[in-house]
Structures are given as C-alpha cells and as structure tokens.
Amino acid sequence: xxxxxSSDWNRVTLPLAAxxxxxxxxxxxxxxxxxxxxxxxxxxTGSTLYPFLARxxxxxxxxxxxxxxxxxxxxKIFSVTRSGSDHLTALTAxxxxxxxxxxxIVSSRGNG
Amino acid sequence: MKKYYRQVAASLRQRGVxxxxxxxxxxxIEAHSRHxxxxxxxEFGDATAxxxxxxxxxxxxxxRRFTVIMTVLAAVFLVxxxxxxxxxxxxxxxxxxxxxxxxxxxxxxxxxxxxFMIDRRLPKNFEGSLPREx
Numbered sequence: 001x002x003x004x005x006s007s008d009w010n011r012v013t014l015p016l017a018a019x020x021x022x023x024x025x026x027x028x029x030x031x032x033x034x035x036x037x038x039x040x041x042x043x044x045t046g047s048t049l050y051p052f053l054a055r056x057x058x059x060x061x062x063x064x065x066x067x068x069x070x071x072x073x074x075x076k077i078f079s080v081t082r083s084g085s086d087h088l089t090a091l092t093a094x095x096x097x098x099x100x101x102x103x104x105i106v107s108s109r110g111n112g
Numbered sequence: 113m114k115k116y117y118r119q120v121a122a123s124l125r126q127r128g129v130x131x132x133x134x135x136x137x138x139x140x141i142e143a144h145s146r147h148x149x150x151x152x153x154x155e156f157g158d159a160t161a162x163x164x165x166x167x168x169x170x171x172x173x174x175x176r177r178f179t180v181i182m183t184v185l186a187a188v189f190l191v192x193x194x195x196x197x198x199x200x201x202x203x204x205x206x207x208x209x210x211x212x213x214x215x216x217x218x219x220x221x222x223x224x225x226x227x228f229m230i231d232r233r234l235p236k237n238f239e240g241s242l243p244r245e246x
Contacts, residue, residue, distance in 0.1 A: 030144045046144045047156040050137060051165030058167040075143060076136055 004042050014052060016095055017041050019080055019088040022062060026079035029053060053078055061087050114234070116152045116159050117142075122232045123163030125173035133169070135235040175231030182223020186216040 021027070021035050033049050056062040061084030066074040080088065117138050124134045145152050156162045193212030197203065 028143075029140050030147050033144075045155060045157075046141060046148070047162050047165075050140055050144075050156075051162070051167075054133075054137075054166045074139070076140060 007043060010043055010048070013095075014044070014048070015056070016088070016091045018052070018056070019061065019084055019091070022078055023080045023085060023088060026065075026077050028067065028075045028077050032078065056084070060084070113152060117234055117238070118232045119159035120156075120163050121234060123160045124166060125171075125175065125231045127163065127166060128169035128171045128173070129166060130169055130171045131235055135238055137166070138235065138238050173231050175227035175229070177227075178230055179223045179227030182219050182226065186219035186223070189219065190216040 017036060017039075018032065021032055021039070025035070027035065029046070029049055032053075033044055033046070036044055053062060057064065057078075061081060062078050063081050064076040064078050067077045068074040120141070121134050121138065124137065129137075141152065141156055145155050148155055152159075190212060193216075
C-alpha cells in the first residue's frame with residue numbers, strides 16, 4: 001500500500017502525531033522518528049524532526065531530560081509537559097471535528 | 113563532516129541559540145546520522161537551511177561581540193589619531209601618521225575575520241567522532 005501523502009499534511013498533522021507518540025512513551029529524536037515511521041507516518045526526516053522538537057520545546061509543550069546511560073555525549077529524551085498534554089487534548093478534539101466534517105464532505109461526493 | 117557541524121553551529125549562533133542547545137543539537141544530529149547510516153547532508157539537507165528552521169533565541173554570539181568590540185576599538189583609535197593630528201598640526205593621510213588609518217582598517221578586518229572564525233568553532237565538549245552505542 002502506498003502510504004505517502006503530500007508534505008502539506010505533515011506540516012499540519014505532525015504536532016498531533018508527535019505529541020501523541022511522546023505522551024505514550026518518552027523518546028529521543030531518532031526513536032520518535034522510528035516509531036512514527038513504524039506507525040505508517042511517512043516522510044519525516046531528521047531535517048524536519050529536530051527543529052520541530054525545538055519549536056515544541058520553546059512553546060512549552062515538550063521538555064527534555066538528559067540520558068547519559070550510553071557511551072559518548074548525553075542524549076535528549078523528550079516528553080510531553082502538562083501544558084503539552086492539555087494542548088494535545090484540544091488538538092485531538094479539533095482533529096476529530098475536522099475528520100468528521102471532511103468525512104461528510106468527501107462521502108457526499110458523487111451523491112449529487 | 114566537521115565542516116557541516118561548523119556550519120550548523122555558526123547558523124544557530126547567528127539565530128541567538130544558546131551554546132548548550134547548540135551542543136545538544138550537534139550531538140543529536142551526530143547520533144542520528146550514525147544510527148541511520150546516512151551522511152549528514154543527506155539526512156538533514158543544507159546545513160544553513162536546517163539551522164534556520166530552529167526557533168530564534170536571545171543569546172549574543174561571541175564572534176559578533178568580538179567584531180563589534182574591534183570595530184569600536186578601530187573607531188576610538190581613529191578618532192584619537194585625528195585629535196592627535198589636529199593638536200600637532202600634522203596630516204594623517206601622509207607619512208608615518210598614515211599608519212593609524214591602515215591600523216584602523218586592519219583592526220576592522222581582524223575583527224571581522226576573527227568574529228567569523230569564533231562563530232564557526234565547534235562547541236566545547238563536542239566530540240563528533242566518539243564511538244558510542246545508540
């Protein structure tokens with residue numbers, strides 16, 4: 001199955017997808033990308049992900065802790081903040097409304 | 113590869129990103145690239161374009177500060193030379209006293225090049241080639 005979609009969709013839906021994934025499990029950047037890709041979310045690369053995480057952090061929706069459990073420099077483990085969780089709740093409700101509206105519009109196509 | 117890190121670091125400094133964040137970002141992309149097995153350019157694209165996607169910060173880059181200080185020094189040096197020339201009734205444009213003019217230009221050039229080099233340095237403690245498990 002071709003699961004690619006236009007990058008416009010990524011721009012709009014990445015906050016919802018990433019916050020959901022991070023709320024479920026705190027991750028470092030590469031692991032988050034792997035999880036999103038494994039869920040069928042296409043087209044995310046490092047060039048998109050790290051600036052995006054920095055923006056989420058500057059908005060206070062995501063925070064990081066240092067993980068020094070491996071060799072070499074520490075890694076950032078990202079997790080959702082309380083305010084990020086509230087934002088995710090609002091985004092999810094909004095997404096469900098968008099989805100319902102678009103489903104109605106799309107399903108009426110060809111019905112006259 | 114170090115050139116790529118230097119470009120990212122310089123561009124992030126120009127955006128006012130704090131040194132700690134720059135170090136963390138370089139560590140992240142180094143680890144990411146190591147894990148994915150893809151070269152930095154392929155994974156993250158053009159270094160400047162990549163850095164420009166990060167939110168702006170409020171840190172003042174050390175290189176820019178150095179350039180400003182050197183330019184101010186050059187201006188003070190030049191004004192001082194003009195005042196001295198006026199007092200002693202000499203012409204700054206000729207003879208030994210033309211040195212201040214070239215001196216001021218030299219200070220500005222050193223300040224500009226030095227500032228550029230300072231902002232392109234890799235962050236302290238960045239070990240871009242350390243082996244590690246990821």
